[in-house]
Amino acid sequence: MTWEAVIGLETHVELSTESKMFCGCPARFDAEPNTNICPVCLGLPGALPVPNRGAINRIMQIGLALNCSVTRRPVFHRKNYFYADLPKNYQISQFDLPVCVDGYLEVGGDDPVRIGIERVHQEEDTGKSTHRGGDGRISAAEYSLLDFNRSGVPLVEIVTRPDIRSAAQARAYAQELRLLVEALRVSDARLEEGSIRFDANVSVRPGPEAPLGTKVEIKNMNSFRSLERAVSYEIERQTARLSTGQGIVMETRHWDEEAGVTRGGRIKEGSSDYRYFPDPDLVPMELDHDWEARMAALLPELPSVRRARYEEMGVDAAQAAVLVGAEAGLAQLFEDATQAGADPAQAANWATGEVVATLRKAGVPSVGESSLAGPSLAELLGMIRQGALSGTAAREVLAGVIAGEGSPAEVAASRDLLQISDTGLLESVVDELIAANPDEFARLKDGERKLVGFFVGQVMRHTRGKADPKLAGSLITERAGF
Amino acid sequence: MAFNTIAGAARALRDGRVTSVGLAEQVLERTSMVEAQLHAYLTLDTDGLMAAAARADEDLAAGKDLGPLHGIPIAVKDNMTTRGMETTAGSRILSGYVPPYDATAVERLRDAGALIAGKTNLDEFAMGSSTENSAFGPTRNPWNTDRVPGGSSGGSAAAVAAGMALGGLGSDTGGSIRQPASLCGVVGAKPTYGAVSRYGLIAFASSLDQIGPIAHRVEDAALLLDAIGGHDPLDSTSYPGEIEPSGARLDGGLDGIRVGVARRLGGADAVEPDVEAAFDRTLAAMERAGAVTLDVDLTSTEQGLSAYYLIAPAECSANLARFDGVRYGLRVDGATTEQMMSRSRADGFGPEVTRRVLLGTFALSAGYHEAFYGQAQKVRTLIREDFARAYRQCDVLVSPTSATTAFPLGDRTEDPLSMYVSDVFTIPSNLAGHPAISVPIGLDRHDLPIGFQVMAPALEEAVMFQVAAGVESLAGFDTTVPFDPACGLRGGVR
Numbered sequence: 001m002t003w004e005a006v007i008g009l010e011t012h013v014e015l016s017t018e019s020k021m022f023c024g025c026p027a028r029f030d031a032e033p034n035t036n037i038c039p040v041c042l043g044l045p046g047a048l049p050v051p052n053r054g055a056i057n058r059i060m061q062i063g064l065a066l067n068c069s070v071t072r073r074p075v076f077h078r079k080n081y082f083y084a085d086l087p088k089n090y091q092i093s094q095f096d097l098p099v100c101v102d103g104y105l106e107v108g109g110d111d112p113v114r115i116g117i118e119r120v121h122q123e124e125d126t127g128k129s130t131h132r133g134g135d136g137r138i139s140a141a142e143y144s145l146l147d148f149n150r151s152g153v154p155l156v157e158i159v160t161r162p163d164i165r166s167a168a169q170a171r172a173y174a175q176e177l178r179l180l181v182e183a184l185r186v187s188d189a190r191l192e193e194g195s196i197r198f199d200a201n202v203s204v205r206p207g208p209e210a211p212l213g214t215k216v217e218i219k220n221m222n223s224f225r226s227l228e229r230a231v232s233y234e235i236e237r238q239t240a241r242l243s244t245g246q247g248i249v250m251e252t253r254h255w256d257e258e259a260g261v262t263r264g265g266r267i268k269e270g271s272s273d274y275r276y277f278p279d280p281d282l283v284p285m286e287l288d289h290d291w292e293a294r295m296a297a298l299l300p301e302l303p304s305v306r307r308a309r310y311e312e313m314g315v316d317a318a319q320a321a322v323l324v325g326a327e328a329g330l331a332q333l334f335e336d337a338t339q340a341g342a343d344p345a346q347a348a349n350w351a352t353g354e355v356v357a358t359l360r361k362a363g364v365p366s367v368g369e370s371s372l373a374g375p376s377l378a379e380l381l382g383m384i385r386q387g388a389l390s391g392t393a394a395r396e397v398l399a400g401v402i403a404g405e406g407s408p409a410e411v412a413a414s415r416d417l418l419q420i421s422d423t424g425l426l427e428s429v430v431d432e433l434i435a436a437n438p439d440e441f442a443r444l445k446d447g448e449r450k451l452v453g454f455f456v457g458q459v460m461r462h463t464r465g466k467a468d469p470k471l472a473g474s475l476i477t478e479r480a481g482f
Numbered sequence: 483m484a485f486n487t488i489a490g491a492a493r494a495l496r497d498g499r500v501t502s503v504g505l506a507e508q509v510l511e512r513t514s515m516v517e518a519q520l521h522a523y524l525t526l527d528t529d530g531l532m533a534a535a536a537r538a539d540e541d542l543a544a545g546k547d548l549g550p551l552h553g554i555p556i557a558v559k560d561n562m563t564t565r566g567m568e569t570t571a572g573s574r575i576l577s578g579y580v581p582p583y584d585a586t587a588v589e590r591l592r593d594a595g596a597l598i599a600g601k602t603n604l605d606e607f608a609m610g611s612s613t614e615n616s617a618f619g620p621t622r623n624p625w626n627t628d629r630v631p632g633g634s635s636g637g638s639a640a641a642v643a644a645g646m647a648l649g650g651l652g653s654d655t656g657g658s659i660r661q662p663a664s665l666c667g668v669v670g671a672k673p674t675y676g677a678v679s680r681y682g683l684i685a686f687a688s689s690l691d692q693i694g695p696i697a698h699r700v701e702d703a704a705l706l707l708d709a710i711g712g713h714d715p716l717d718s719t720s721y722p723g724e725i726e727p728s729g730a731r732l733d734g735g736l737d738g739i740r741v742g743v744a745r746r747l748g749g750a751d752a753v754e755p756d757v758e759a760a761f762d763r764t765l766a767a768m769e770r771a772g773a774v775t776l777d778v779d780l781t782s783t784e785q786g787l788s789a790y791y792l793i794a795p796a797e798c799s800a801n802l803a804r805f806d807g808v809r810y811g812l813r814v815d816g817a818t819t820e821q822m823m824s825r826s827r828a829d830g831f832g833p834e835v836t837r838r839v840l841l842g843t844f845a846l847s848a849g850y851h852e853a854f855y856g857q858a859q860k861v862r863t864l865i866r867e868d869f870a871r872a873y874r875q876c877d878v879l880v881s882p883t884s885a886t887t888a889f890p891l892g893d894r895t896e897d898p899l900s901m902y903v904s905d906v907f908t909i910p911s912n913l914a915g916h917p918a919i920s921v922p923i924g925l926d927r928h929d930l931p932i933g934f935q936v937m938a939p940a941l942e943e944a945v946m947f948q949v950a951a952g953v954e955s956l957a958g959f960d961t962t963v964p965f966d967p968a969c970g971l972r973g974g975v976r
Binding site: 089280 | 571717805
């Protein structure tokens with residue numbers, strides 16, 4: 001029997017708005033605990049929420065980028081549950097009328113798959129609990145500390161349809177979604193900091209025609225790799241159980257990164273009853289066509305479009321993906337370099353290869369923080385094409401530019417790296433070396449052609465790598481009479 | 483000479499016949515004489531009041547006149563937050579809670595120069611019609627201390643009626659301003675939903691709650707309402723447009739006004755004969771003054787009480803969830819967070835609040851949501867449509883405010899339903915979101931005040947106050963509570 005995995009992802013994205021979702025507090029939660037708080041986000045008696053239009057703008061952009069339709073009159077609902085870091089003991093969220101519905105995201109390069117987006121809705125984040133004593137879990141803690149800086153920070157939840165069929169596809173979707181959110185500049189979208197978080201719903205069934213199996217929700221994946229591993233583990237676990245006639249329990253399982261397994265926790269008894277009802281403190285918003293059009297006009301070039309454009313420019317598909325997927329500064333470097341006349345394929349090659357490697361070696365965290373700019377890269381590549389720099393010398397020049405020693409020409413000059421392409425100059429070196437190595441030259445003349453390499457090597461050593469090896473080679477073969 | 487109207491005191495202040503300090507002293511002196519009998523205040527801010535009065539006098543002397551409320555002592559229901567002054571909502575769960583901010587209505591009172599005399603008693607979280615549900619003991623009716631003042635704004639109504647403040651703020655979710663105003667013989671108005679900011683009003687049922695004024699005169703109520711009303715960016719449900727000032731047409735009279743008579747509003751029956759008679763006398767007088775009366779059909783309002791007792795508990799079940807012992811208010815420790823929360827709530831909430839939270843939780847729960855909460859919302863729509871139809875024929879609607887006058891303490895506490903029925907005339911306006919006002923029109927055979935309710939379409943406060951002022955002048959009712967400095971207020975069954 002071929003088992004088929006059915007996977008859906010729920011993604012939470014923390015929006016990078018100035019202020020929180022329903023009050024004017026700064027939406028920064030890395031400050032000293034409980035400093036960015038007010039009566040509203042603390043749920044003090046009498047306080048009322050006022051929606052942040054900036055957050056609504058951002059969620060509309062996310063929805064539009066995901067090909068969703070915008071709900072004209074979306075409604076905020078109260079989702080009721082008691083939890084110590086939820087100050088009102090209800091979360092303002094959305095239920096049957098979210099801001100955006102019915103979209104899709106295409107993932108998977110050569111063989112693209114359309115992952116359906118069911119809904120994109122707006123909600124507020126909770127505060128943060130820190131449990132002290134015991135093992136750090138609430139059950140054994142001596143006491144808990146509450147920080148409400150995060151309380152009320154705008155969150156967007158993006159829910160896929162159960163269209164994902166493998167762990168690799170889940171990862172591809174997650175990575176593409178993060179890229180999209182990053183391109184929109186609506187969130188920091190950092191997994192490590194939790195500003196984008198993925199939960200997966202996984203079930204397995206005996207073939208594509210079979211009804212959906214019992215689903216398990218997996219949480220606590222802090223990287224794309226752990227998402228892929230967790231989903232993969234869960235598919236295997238469920239398949240093994242089903243293959244041996246055991247059932248699947250509907251539950252939430254937590255990914256244990258170190259052990260590489262998912263672990264069961266609370267068993268879900270049906271779906272929780274959150275007693276959703278429209279929040280009477282908020283009036284329905286009117287997201288009219290004008291508003292939608294303004295947001296659509298703000299959409300930047302999306303990652304998929306940008307990748308296609310790079311490929312059309314002649315960039316290798318894998319490198320195009322790297323450029324679009326890496327920190328924004330790298331793609332900007334590439335764009336600026338080609339703008340300044342660099343060959344796109346060569347520029348992409350260097351940007352994704354040497355530049356990244358050199359930055360890493362130099363300990364520079366990003367292109368933006370280095371002194372390397374697009375025009376410099378174009379100049380460097382131009383020097384290679386003109387034969388003024390060897391590949392080796394060019395790498396050294398790049399390091400010099402990144403170290404802030406000046407333009408490529410300046411670095412090449414000051415480090416004495418310009419290639420000797422002057423025939424007259426090289427001829428005298430070659431003649432000198434022939435005179436110094438008469439035996440080898442005699443064997444070369446007798447037809448031992450591999451000795452060309454020996455002489456070129458001698459030339460390079462003699463010129464400390466600055467000679468144009470091609471020119472040197474042709475001079476030597478010329479002398480040998482080939 | 484004692485002042486009991488805001489407009490009168492404001493004139494006297496400017497004529498130099500009285501000072502704000504004098505008004506504050508008058509209020510405090512009266513309070514010292516009757517508060518032991520009434521228990522209208524939960525917090526009386528004697529020092530704050532005197533200090534603010536002295537400042538008000540200085541400002542006025544220096545030519546800084548903040549308007550008609552300048553230097554006037556006002557009582558505020560204790561479910562509105564007051565910065566630095568304890569705010570309990572009449573609940574043990576908030577005992578000792580001191581808010582860090584002023585409710586918008588309170589802030590606007592201060593901006594208008596008013597003095598906050600203190601915080602008045604109420605049914606816990608404004609849930610009740612007699613002020614007997616206060617965790618801190620009931621308030622009594624100044625017209626007869628064996629009777630309830632009505633509720634839930636019973637403290638403000640009693641304080642204003644007894645001269646312990648010149649005006650008061652109440653909140654009205656199902657009649658909580660109008661019914662106690664009626665039972666205490668004063669004027670009480672619930673504005674259009676959204677006319678006054680709810681920011682800082684401790685929510686009972688968010689889609690129904692409105693803050694409004696209580697005063698001796700219709701004119702005074704309009705002054706208070708115009709001071710606290712208007713758009714507030716901190717309340718998303720606050721009306722963003724301009725509203726004609728409530729007091730703009732007080733002298734407009736009744737000639738040509740089309741009055742719809744809603745004698746059986748809300749399906750009311752068992753209206754006391756004295757109440758019915760006073761109501762009819764007032765109608766006849768209105769006709770003589772040129773008003774045109776007609777009967778209107780508001781059948782859907784018969785479902786109002788049932789709808790209200792689903793919507794209000796449903797909303798309150800979520801609104802009161804925040805009182806959990808975690809961040810403020812009463813905390814009763816437990817072995818786990820959940821146990822701490824549930825113990826705090828069990829000890830902190832009284833029986834009526836607990837009953838409504840449970841009722842609302844049930845009405846919203848899966849499988850029942852549509853049959854209860856959903857159905858109630860449909861009734862609400864029907865009521866709005868019925869009102870809209872009625873207002874095609876008339877300018878205002880009138881009814882008794884309460885089917886009965888003040889009832890004895892303990893009379894309705896055993897049977898919650900008998901208490902709920904107290905609000906049958908007032909609830910429809912809350913469900914529709916329309917303004918309504920209660921004006922005292924006379925006394926019954928037991929010398930207890932009778933109220934007359936005037937209702938108007940949304941945002942038509944000016945017309946409503948015009949008619950209310952007309953009724954007030956026709957009734958000629960003296961709102962002064964019988965008070966003998968030697969024996970205090972009257973009590974006992976007469």
